[in-house]
Structures are given as structure tokens and as C-alpha cells.
Amino acid sequence: MYAVRQYEFGSPDTLRYERVADPEPGPGQVRIAVTAAAAYPHDIAVRSSAGNAARCPLPELPVIPGHEVAGTVDAVGAGVDGAWLGRRVVTQLGLASGGYAELVVREVAALHAIPDGLDDAVAVAVLGAGRAALGILDVARPGAGDIVLVTAAASGVGTLLVQAACGAGATVAGAAGGPDELKQVRLAGADLAVDRSSAGWCELLTAQLYGRRPTIVVDGVGGQIGCQARDLLEVGGRLVVHGWSSGTPTEIGMTELYERELTASVISGGHPAPCRGGVRALEERALAEAARGTLDPVVRRHPLRQAAQVQAGLSISGAAGAVVFVP
Template sequence: MHAIRLHAFGPAENLTYEEVPDPVPGPGQVRVAVTAAGVHLLDTALRRGQTGPFPAPAELPTIPGREVAGTVDALGEGTDPAWLGKRVVAHLGLAPGGYAELAVVDAARLHELPDTLGDAEAVAMIGTGRTTLGILQFTELGPDSVAVVPAAAGGIGTLLVQYAKNAGATVIGLAGGPEKVALVRDNGADLAVDYTLPHWPDEVRAFLSDLPRTPSGETPAPTVVFDSVGGDTGRAAVDLLGKGGQHLVFGWSDSGLHDGKPLTFTEEELTARGITSESVLGPVMLQKAGGDIRNLELASLAAATAGHLRPAVHPFPLAEASTAHRALETRGTVGKVVLIP
């Protein structure tokens, strides 16, 4: 089979398209003929040898990637034979191997796909979709909510905008550049703003001032900021929050991909502003999901199958994984990046 392998930590050019032996499923596993493989911003950090929610590869060379969809074409010992020939999607967990024409998966991780859900869309929902629903566990959205979504043209941002609109909230989407702003507007945001322009917060304040007043006669203010960017953009978004507002942190791309840090506030700052700030990734998200991340996967796939959430997908050929990584790192993508063998 063909696969993408990483022989040394470093730049995107270190990802090479090679012919390698076909993997063989072990006991309780299946082999999937991959039709779509997910690419995550975290993959770019692991490629550089950085650790995060997942550890950097202990041994090289390695085949990156942890999200795959396709058809089961081989079974390991003791695996239910009913899986053979099924269209499936799976998150591989700690074991990489997704950037390939064939991938081995524990059968317990599989989800059978309905005919109405495409493979690339399923890959988007098994990772990005489950994270989106995990984030949304930390807030309640309704007609009185005003949600600010930085990176609203990204994979998670696209789904957050849709979910918030479905809940009746007013949605303000931030994106970089006119093309992405147009996509955010088309996705349903009530206001789409180019955060690369210096006075974008003034545009948001002007929009808010035109909304109906609150029962107490005040201008509405954002109630929640879904922050995956941090840095100056994230801080400016938080500055728009009203009393009782939430700052939910799940990334910090604006503060530097290589050595960035999430946007944080002191308790004194939060008390003075009357807002809260919390990181929603990792164990806290898992705990909210009842200790089983599969609960979020099931809900995510069900939402896409029902048409309640519609993931945006940015495809690249498998052989161009290095190009996909560079585009992701330089914000040259929209929606979920997916490799197509």
C-alpha cells in the first residue's frame, strides 16, 4: 500500500509518500481500506516532535493520522465477521496510522456508516464533531445567548456556528480574510467579521447596539466566547463579554503554533469583569461525557446523519499530505482537512 511516513521530526516536507507493506489486523481488530483520513492541527505539532493531548511518536518512522473512514476488508482473529465489507469510521485513539491506503483499527472503535453520510464528512464528525459537542457541554445556548466564534471558518468553528443558530442564539463569527468571512456568513452567522482588520471589535459593538435592548434596557453583550485562537484576537473577543459571560478555551493558534500558550486571566481580572474562563479539553471534557468519549462520537455522527450539523471539508490527495500540513499551519484551509487516498 501507499502511506505517508515521517522519518524525522521537523517541517512538513518531512512527510513522505511511500510504498510500505500492507498492515495485518491482530486479534479483535479489522483492516480498513481507507477512503478518507482526517488531518488535525495537533498532527502538525506531533510532526515537529511536540507533545500535547497525544504523545509524540516514540519511534520513527511512523504513519501519522488518527481518524479514518472506509470499508472493512480484512478481519483479525476473534473479530465479528459481520464487520467485513461494512462502511465504517473510527478514531484510532493513541495509535496512529491513518495517513494510508489501509489502516488497522480495534473493532471496538468502529462506527458503521449510513448510506446518507459521506466518508469525508464522517471523518470530520468522528474527531472535530465529537470535540465540538464536547465543548458545547460547558454552556447552554438559547435565544438570549450571543455567541462569539473566533476561527469560525475552521472545522470546529463551522459546527459551532450551526449549533448555536439551531439553538436560536445570535452568532458572531470571526474569520481571516474576505473569502472566509463570506463562508462564515453563508454558514448562518448573524455577523461575520474579518479579525485581521484592526477595528473589528468596533464593528461588533455597532452590530450589538442595533439589536433589541435587554429587559433591563441595556445593549446586548456576548454571553460566550468559543476561543480556539488566544492571542490578541482571543483577548479582544473576551473584552466584548458582558457580565456573567463565559470564555471557553480549546486552542491558542493565534499565540503561536510552535510555542503558543492559551489565553488566561487572573482570578482578580475575572472577578472584576464578572466573567468565567475555563479550558474545556482533556479530562474535564471526558468527565462531562460520562467518562466515555464514544458518547460524543455517537451524538456527533447522529447529528450529521440527521442533517442538524453539516461539516465543511477541505480535501487534499493523500500524496499531498505535506501540502495539507503547510496549508493548515498557515491558515490556508477552511473546514476540516481530509486526505483522500
Template sequence: MRAVVVRRLGGPEVLEFTEIPVPRPGIGQVRVKVAAAGVNPVDAATRSGFLTEAGIIPPREVLGLGWDVAGTVDAVGDGVTGFAAGDAVIGLRDRPATTLGAYAGYVVLDADAIAAAPRTVSAVEAATLPLNALTALQALDLLDLPAGATVLVTGAAGAVGGYAVALAKARGFRVVAVAGSADEAPVRGFGAEIFVPRGDFLADRVRSEVPGGVDAALDTALLGLEALDAVANRGRFVVFAAGAAPIPLRGIKVAHVWIRADGAALGELATLADDGVLVPRIADTLPLDEAVKAHERLAAGGLRGRLALTNPIS
């Protein structure tokens, strides 16, 4: 089968196709025929070498790309009882140092890294759930706050931020969202009660809406100290990228969300998508053989929703 890999680090032009054997599932694993794979910033960070420089990926001669997958089960390994060939599934590959990712015709995942796909959305839309929605969910888990707490979400118009707003609202939090002025309507549609346009003196403007500061912040936009200053003393703050954690001033507990595969949680997210609580957003779809173009568009920025690679060539 054909797959997209990286043999040298750099810009989108370093992506290349390679012919490799169709992988076989081992004990407790499932092989998925890929229908759609999400294109995420972490893919660009892998390709460029940022994750290698940050010590997250060890030096490798070949790296696969693609964390998100939606498709159908093609084969199961020994010991797998919850899935069978033909099942529509979504899944997450959470080991970035492997030689094969979801940018391929087939991918093998542990059975506990997949879940039944949502019934009411397309495979392309479902492919945006694993990495982005799981990241938002696991970040909210780190807050460990009661319903009624006030949570600030920066980058609320982004893929992770939008899911974070919707999931926070579903948990009974009062959501304060930060995004560009043009994104106010959709962000309020995700569930934000208070909208603060992106710009200077963010903390002052948030505190004018929430005197004393918010109980916690999910800083998906990596604003750092600007967002931390909007959090109340002894509040909570979650950061979403290596090296982006601000100094934990005023007794604020700063945590980093490190995404991990979780099939049970993915199943819950699929249900929320079917219930309309989570609404996947697709910026565009491209065939796998246009992966370079997809990464060029990702680098250009300005996307609302995720790009997805479809119809992989097996």
C-alpha cells in the same frame, strides 16, 4: 501495506512511505480499510515537532500521521458486537504518539472510537467529521450553557469553527461569528445570527452588537485576549491549542478542549450530517502518495474546508 510516517521532524519533505504489515485488531478493536483520511493542522504540528516540544508527544523514532478516517470495517477483534466486516464507518485515532495513523491502507481503532458513517455524504466528506466536529461538540459541552445564551465563535470560516457555528445554532444558542469579510455569506449560512469581520478592536465591535459582552467564546482562531475581552464578566471561554489560554480576567472561566474519541457522539454527528445540520466542506482531495503536496498546501494556508487523502495503497 504502505503508510506515511515521520522519522525526523521538520517540513512537509520529512514525510515518507514505509512498508509495514497489515495491523491486526485486538480484543474490542476494529480494523478499518481506509477510504479517506483528513489532513489537519495537528498532523503538521506532529510532523514539525511542535507537539513534541510542547510535551504532548514524547520523543519517538517513528510517528504515524492522520486522526480522521472514513472507510469500511475489514475485520473485528474478539468482543466486538456492534460492527461487522463491510460496515461503512468513520472514526478517530486520538493517540498522536502511535507509529501508525490514518495515512495508511488500514488502521486499527477501538470499537468505541468509531460509528456508522453518514449515509448521504461521500467517504471523503465524512472524513472531515471526526476530529473537527467532535472538537467543536466537546468544546460546546464545556460551556454548559442554557439555550438562548450568546456564543462568540472566532475563526468561524474554518473547519472547526464552521462546525462550531452550526452545532451552537442547533443547541439554541445565539451565535456571533468572526471571520474574514469575504466569508460572511457562508458563515451566516452555517447559522450565525451576527457577523463581525476580523480586524482591530474586535471586542469593541462585538460589544456594539451585544452590549455587556457575550456569554461565552469558542476561540478557534486563537485570538486570546482579544476574544476574551468580548466575553461578559464571569462568562466562559474555550481555547483550542496548547499554550494559547489567556489569563482568566474578570472571573471568566477559561477551559481547554482536549479532544477524545467518542463513538456515540460520532454517531450523533453522522445523523446531523444526514439531516443537513452539518455540511462537510472539502478543499481538495489528493491520493495518499501526494501527502507531501497536501502538507505543503496546508502550510500555505487560505484553505476553506479540509484536504483529504484518498485511495490509500494497501
């Protein structure tokens, strides 16, 4: 099979598209012929050894990046029901990675059957981003009467957050960087879109809201942008932090929480929210919502052989929409 392997930490040139041995499923495992592999800012952080941004231990090299794939089961190991053969599935690979490849193996218990009618690339895009978005929304609880500010509104997760918050009846303001991202934010259904890279973006947003303030800020940027968004919150508002692509998290102190009657939550990507059934239940919900069309990720497909070139055009802060590699 062909796969992308990383031999050292550094620039995208450290990624090599090459032939490697086909993996074979062991007991309790299946082999998946990959049709779509999700690419995340996490992959770029690991490749460049930006450990703080990756927020996880760096792998031993060489490694095949990629943590989530969709495809068709083409072989089963001992003890696995042969009925899995030929089924379309999507799965996260855990810390083992290995997704940037034509073939992967995974324990059968970790698989999700892809709902009929749902495209493989959409399924893998929504597995992680949808899981995260639903976990964030379970904490943020937007509803009619809320004004929700999403600071990374053009990202894979941010697009889904905008859609879902709009669907809950909230007024949604999406912050993004540049005209292309702003266009996507509007297409996702946001009531307002503001360029967070422009000076005075907070004042512009306040003017567009006719002096009203957000009741919920969902922040995936951190740094100065996150702090500015925090300061916009209405008294009694909710701050939900799910990342800090800027490199530093949004700061907030107990005094500010107390004086402005705010609540603050941090949602980890690995465990996006306490929920009945855990992470797997959120993944099932995300796939079901995508099958119904209520979660509709923007998917940008690229050939797997171009992984190095694609990563060269991205950054740890991510890209507009979800990036998926197709073998």
C-alpha cells in the same frame, strides 16, 4: 499499500508518500480499507515538532501520521464476527496514529458504523470536529437570548459551533481571518462575521451589535485575539476555551472572574467534556447529528499523495473547513 511516512521533524518535505507493507489484523482487530483520513492542525504541530502546540508527546520516528479514518472493513482478526466484513466504519486510532494510509488496523470495539446515507469523508470530518463541538456546546449552553462570539469560526470545529449555536436560537458572531474565511462563516449561518486580523475588529463588532456584548465567547485562538474577545464579554458571561492556535492560551485571573461575575472553562481536545458515556457517546451523537444534517462540516478533499503539498499550504492554526485525504 501506499502510505505517507514521516522520518524526521521539520518541514512538509519530511513527509514521503511510499509503498509499505500491508498491515494484518490481530486478535480482536479489523483491517480497514481507508476511503478518507482526517487531517488536523495537530498533525502539522507534530510534524514540525511544535510540542507546545501539539500538547502531546512527540512520536518515535518513522511514523505514519493521522488519527482518524473512515473506510470499509476488508479483513478481520481472530475472534471478530465476520459480519463486520464489508461494513463502512469510522474510528479514531488513538496515539498509535497511522491514518495517512490505504490500510489501517483497529480494535473492533473502537469502531463506529457509518450511518446509511452519510458520506465517508463527512463521517471522518465530523467524528473529531463534531465530538469537540458538541462537548464545547454542552459546557457553553447557548440558547435564545445569548450572543455567542466564536473566535475561530471558519475552522472545522468553528463551523460546526456556528451552526449549532444558531440552531439553539442564539445570535452568533463569527471571527475569522480574511475574506474567504468570512464567506464561509456567513455560509455557516452566522448573523455577523468580522475579520479578526483587522485593527479595531472589536469596535466594529460592538457597533454591529448596537452596543450589546457577547454573553458567551468560545475561543480557539488565544493570544491577543482571545484576550480581546474575553474583554468583550458581558458581565456574567461565559468564556469557553478549546484551543490556542496562536500558540498561547487566553489569560484570565480570579480578580476579573470575581469582579465581572464571569465563568471560564477549558475544554481539552482529547476529553472534550464530562458527559454520560464519555468521548464515545459524543462521537455517536456527532455521527447521528451529521446523518440528520444538523451538523454539516465543510469538507476539503485532497489526494493522499499530495499530503506534503497540502500541509505546506496550511498552518498550526488550521484551515477553513475540514481537510480530508483520500487514498
